[in-house]
Amino acid sequence: xxxxxxxxxxxxxxxxxxxxxxxxxxxxxxxxxxxxxxxxxxxxxxxxxxxxxxxxxxxxxxxxxxxxxxxxxxxxxxxxxxxxxxxxxxxxxxxxxxxxxxxxxxxxxxxxxxxxxxx
Amino acid sequence: xxxxxxxxxxxxxxxxxxxxxxxxxxxxxxxxxxxxxxxxxxxxxxxxxxxxxxxxxxxxxxxxxxxxxxxxxxxxxxxxxxxxxxxxxxxxxxxxxxxxxxxxxxxxxxxxxxxxxxxxxxxxxxxxxxxxxxxxxxxxxxxxxxxxxxxxxxxxxxxxxxxxxxxxxxxxxxxxxxxxxxxxxxxxxxxxxxxxxxxxxxxxxxxxxxxxxxxxxxxxxxxxxxxxxxxxxxxxxxxxxxxxxxxxxxxxxxxxxxxxxxxxxxxxxxxxxxxxxxxxxxxxxxxxxxxxxxxxxxxxxxxxxxxxxxxxxxxxxxxxxxxxxxxxxxxxxxxxxxxxxxxxxxxxxxxxxxxxxxxxxxxxxxxxxxxxxxxxxxxxxxxxxxxxxxxxxxxxxxxxxxxxxxxxxxxxxxxxxxxxxxxxxxxxxxxxxxxxxxxxxxxxxxxxxxxxxxxxxxxxxxxxxxxxxxxxxxxxxxxxxxxxxxxxxxxxxxxxxxxxxxxxxxxxxxxxxxxxxxxxxxxxxxxxxxxxxxxxxxxxxxxxxxxxxxxxxxxxxxxxxxxxxxxxxxxxxxxxxxxxxxxxxxxxxxxxxxxxxxxxxxxxxxxxxxxxxxxxxxxxxxxxxxxxxxxxxxxxxxxxxxxxxxxxxxxxxxxxxxxxxxxxxxxxxxxxxxxxxxxxxxxxxxxxxxxxxxxxxxxxxxxxxxxxxxxxxxxxxxxxxxxxxxxxxxxxxxxxxxxxxxxxxxxxxxxxxxxxxxxxxxxxxxxxxxxxxxxxxxxxxxxxxxxxxxxxxxxxxxxxxxxxxxxxxxxxxxxxxxxxxxxxxxxxxxxxxxxxxxxxxxxxxxxxxxxx
Numbered sequence: 001x002x003x004x005x006x007x008x009x010x011x012x013x014x015x016x017x018x019x020x021x022x023x024x025x026x027x028x029x030x031x032x033x034x035x036x037x038x039x040x041x042x043x044x045x046x047x048x049x050x051x052x053x054x055x056x057x058x059x060x061x062x063x064x065x066x067x068x069x070x071x072x073x074x075x076x077x078x079x080x081x082x083x084x085x086x087x088x089x090x091x092x093x094x095x096x097x098x099x100x101x102x103x104x105x106x107x108x109x110x111x112x113x114x115x116x117x118x119x
Numbered sequence: 120x121x122x123x124x125x126x127x128x129x130x131x132x133x134x135x136x137x138x139x140x141x142x143x144x145x146x147x148x149x150x151x152x153x154x155x156x157x158x159x160x161x162x163x164x165x166x167x168x169x170x171x172x173x174x175x176x177x178x179x180x181x182x183x184x185x186x187x188x189x190x191x192x193x194x195x196x197x198x199x200x201x202x203x204x205x206x207x208x209x210x211x212x213x214x215x216x217x218x219x220x221x222x223x224x225x226x227x228x229x230x231x232x233x234x235x236x237x238x239x240x241x242x243x244x245x246x247x248x249x250x251x252x253x254x255x256x257x258x259x260x261x262x263x264x265x266x267x268x269x270x271x272x273x274x275x276x277x278x279x280x281x282x283x284x285x286x287x288x289x290x291x292x293x294x295x296x297x298x299x300x301x302x303x304x305x306x307x308x309x310x311x312x313x314x315x316x317x318x319x320x321x322x323x324x325x326x327x328x329x330x331x332x333x334x335x336x337x338x339x340x341x342x343x344x345x346x347x348x349x350x351x352x353x354x355x356x357x358x359x360x361x362x363x364x365x366x367x368x369x370x371x372x373x374x375x376x377x378x379x380x381x382x383x384x385x386x387x388x389x390x391x392x393x394x395x396x397x398x399x400x401x402x403x404x405x406x407x408x409x410x411x412x413x414x415x416x417x418x419x420x421x422x423x424x425x426x427x428x429x430x431x432x433x434x435x436x437x438x439x440x441x442x443x444x445x446x447x448x449x450x451x452x453x454x455x456x457x458x459x460x461x462x463x464x465x466x467x468x469x470x471x472x473x474x475x476x477x478x479x480x481x482x483x484x485x486x487x488x489x490x491x492x493x494x495x496x497x498x499x500x501x502x503x504x505x506x507x508x509x510x511x512x513x514x515x516x517x518x519x520x521x522x523x524x525x526x527x528x529x530x531x532x533x534x535x536x537x538x539x540x541x542x543x544x545x546x547x548x549x550x551x552x553x554x555x556x557x558x559x560x561x562x563x564x565x566x567x568x569x570x571x572x573x574x575x576x577x578x579x580x581x582x583x584x585x586x587x588x589x590x591x592x593x594x595x596x597x598x599x600x601x602x603x604x605x606x607x608x609x610x611x612x613x614x615x616x617x618x619x620x621x622x623x624x625x626x627x628x629x630x631x632x633x634x635x636x637x638x639x640x641x642x643x644x645x646x647x648x649x650x651x652x653x654x655x656x657x658x659x660x661x662x663x664x665x666x667x668x669x670x671x672x673x674x675x676x677x678x679x680x681x682x683x684x685x686x687x688x689x690x691x692x693x694x695x696x697x698x699x700x701x702x703x704x705x706x707x708x709x710x711x712x713x714x715x716x717x718x719x720x721x722x723x724x725x726x727x728x729x730x731x732x733x734x735x736x737x738x739x740x741x742x743x744x745x746x747x748x749x750x751x752x753x754x755x756x757x758x759x760x761x762x763x764x765x766x767x768x769x770x771x772x773x774x775x776x777x778x779x780x781x782x783x784x785x786x787x788x789x790x791x792x793x794x795x796x797x798x799x800x801x802x803x804x805x806x807x808x809x810x811x812x813x814x815x816x817x818x819x820x821x822x823x824x825x826x827x828x829x830x831x832x833x834x835x836x837x838x839x840x841x842x843x844x845x846x847x848x849x850x851x852x853x854x855x856x857x858x859x860x861x862x863x864x865x866x867x868x869x870x871x872x873x874x875x876x877x878x879x880x881x882x883x884x885x886x887x888x889x890x891x892x893x894x895x896x897x898x899x900x901x902x903x904x905x906x907x908x909x910x911x912x913x914x915x916x917x918x919x920x921x922x923x924x925x926x927x928x929x930x931x932x933x934x935x936x937x938x939x940x941x942x943x944x945x946x947x948x949x950x951x952x953x954x955x956x957x958x959x960x961x962x963x964x965x966x967x968x969x970x971x
Contacts, residue, residue: 032143032146033149050171052170056174
């Protein structure tokens with residue numbers, strides 16, 4: 001399905017929590033609690049999602065078509081009773097666009113002399 | 120802890136909980152089990168659920184609002200009708216109750232105003248019918264036990280000179296007790312000192328805020344300044360706060376020192392003892408009256424009229440306002456019925472849409488929520504429009520506040536009423552908005568898909584019929600009631616006042632005492648002014664009188680006739696001192712004899728012109744000319760007979776009238792009986808008249824102010840002004856009701872035709888005559904109208920009997936009014952039906968089939 005650039009653009013910039021959730025799903029399908037743990041582990045515990053915030057975001061991402069609920073989740077499924085979520089093509093494109101946006105920002109910061117460790 | 124978390128999940132919308140609740144609970148539990156959470160788990164649970172649940176609700180609400188706006192925009196007709204209906208109901212109801220609340224319930228601007236009682240001499244009835252003598256006032260004070268304190272006052276207009284243009288001001292003399300009884304402190308300075316019965320303040324004056332501002336420019340050093348009132352010097356001792364008016368419209372106050380036996384024209388004001396009711400005060404004063412009368416000769420017997428200061432307005436006001444409230448309530452109910460009908464029709468029309476959405480997986484609570492949002496949006500929009508409607512109608516409504524009521528300012532919108540009306544409409548909106556959704560949420564919607572659009576039979580249909588019938592009935596009640604009141608006003612307006620008000624201008628030049636103590640000096644003033652006024656171009660005639668009809672209703676004296684035994688209490692007649700040409704100027708017909716003349720000076724025979732009813736009362740069937748009678752001891756000879764005048768007002772019975780030459784009066788007479796009103800019959804416009812009169816009066820006496828400049832038609836119009844205003848409001852409400860009923864009938868029939876389009880199409884296709892089909896629709900409309908008209912007429916009759924006092928003798932079952940009202944309803948029902956009937960005959964069989 002072709003991706004509508006306007007629809008994509010309208011979603012940027014992503015909320016950090018949303019971005020983290022998309023990142024957690026980038027490697028493969030994941031259930032809710034798996035997403036929570038993945039986010040925590042990757043950020044060294046600095047980002048802690050509550051269950052409420054997670055499912056509220058999941059609901060929105062489902063509605064916006066960034067993620068979907070696969071009937072047969074791929075990868076290591078540790079609990080078949082759980083509901084798994086998968087990044088859609090559109091979701092991947094959005095995450096990519098956000099990564100690019102952030103990359104550009106970082107470059108800009110470096111050009112301005114803001115290099116971590118030099119301050 | 121997990122049970123606590125699960126309980127908290129109830130804060131989420133049910134569909135969200137159903138979708139994610141288990142997962143969330145599991146995630147929360149796992150996190151707790153792994154000991155990853157921070158802080159006490161209960162706080163974590165609350166911090167997790169509360170903000171997120173709110174956020175979910177908010178996002179759903181936004182979606183619902185967007186959807187609602189879209190769907191309402193799609194059916195603009197429905198949305199407009201619903202908002203209009205709601206606005207009319209809320210607006211009319213709020214306006215009516217706001218005024219009624221202001222007049223009937225709002226506390227007066229005095230502390231504990233429900234303890235303030237007015238006292239006058241009898242007879243009873245409403246308001247102050249007879250003022251008291253000093254003797255009676257002091258007896259009432261001494262013998263009554265129900266009052267904490269009592270004071271007396273007397274209204275007494277004065278000429279204020281020495282502060283800009285001389286002005287005539289409504290003034291009152293107050294005993295020192297009055298202001299403390301009212302509980303109002305001065306803005307500046309002090310009130311009257313009660314030492315020695317107020318003797319110290321015999322020449323002191325209190326200014327009202329407006330007089331202080333306009334006449335003295337708000338001078339901060341006003342205290343101690345000397346002003347001239349009616350030619351005497353008074354010292355300003357205080358300024359009363361803005362908005363203080365007692366008695367009503369008073370602008371300046373002096374001290375009432377003498378309440379000697381013969382003092383006249385006093386009115387009492389008292390504050391009840393704590394815990395005393397007005398009923399107890401009345402029986403207390405009745406006891407005092409009986410006691411007094413047992414001690415006095417029969418001709419000195421007295422009575423009392425005692426009433427709450429709060430209630431100083433005609434009882435007919437109360438009735439009219441209650442009628443207005445009833446009408447407001449009717450409109451609100453009509454609106455509810457109409458809205459219910461609209462919503463039912465819409466719900467039925469949307470059954471397929473909902474069935475489809477349910478089939479596509481929309482949860483029941485989600486659909487309910489949407490309908491809820493729609494109802495709330497419609498109600499709020501209607502309430503906002505209703506509020507505007509009520510706000511815009513307020514200026515008209517302030518005309519409905521009786522001028523005798525001791526309040527200043529006008530009514531304000533009563534937000535509680537607004538809230539209540541909105542609530543009632545809101546409940547209707549929610550009830551009828553949700554009911555169909557709740558009922559059909561289950562199996563019915565799948566049925567709706569199968570059934571096509573041919574629903575709307577059975578219970579719902581009957582419910583809508585009932586709603587329309589109720590609307591018709593309510594509008595019939597309103598139409599007949601307001602019709603009767605309109606006819607009553609016409610009857611009052613058609614009453615012959617006894618004079619011709621057209622082309623008569625009136626000006627007041629009240630001559631101050633003691634400057635004009637002498638009858639001769641006053642006579643000179645009248646002669647000079649009148650002769651110059653009569654010479655003005657455009658003036659047909661001019662005269663002076665001591666009181667205009669309907670303006671001055673006092674001045675009643677006991678009549679005795681030599682040789683006639685009229686009992687211990689002589690019958691009363693109104694007396695007026697007039698100059699020559701008064702009857703011609705006022706258009707009062709001279710039936711026999713002559714007018715008063717300049718030659719009727721004090722040294723000649725004291726004469727009188729009397730009204731026909733006077734002659735009829737004392738000399739029935741005889742020639743009254745040359746007969747004699749006594750008024751206040753003075754013997755008068757009748758020289759002329761004139762037509763009767765309704766001097767007490769169009770709706771009241773007036774005593775017979777006596778007119779006396781302006782200069783043939785006792786040398787010492789109350790200035791209240793001085794001729795003071797200049798009446799001028801003019802040709803053409805009265806525009807330039809005031810400047811000319813001003814010039815003439817100033818030449819005669821530079822210190823003499825002119826007040827009360829108004830055409831006689833205004834005096835006459837004031838008799839019915841409030842009634843006319845009230846009736847206009849009622850009539851407007853009735854028109855609204857009629858419109859609502861029309862919308863109701865039309866809406867129902869239009870809906871029925873739409874629902875039965877298939878059946879109609881088949882009938883047409885099978886050769887059914889369009890005329891019969893139109894007849895079928897029409898007969899349905901008229902059947903509903905008739906079903907509503909019968910109880911409506913009965914209800915209106917009951918209502919009319921309750922407000923019989925307002926009908927001025929009109930029969931509550933007045934056939935003309937009922938006929939016109941019923942005719943109007945049938946007309947509107949017919950108009951509503953004809954449109955639908957026409958549409959029915961134009962149903963295209965092919966189109967109707969394709970629609971399925």
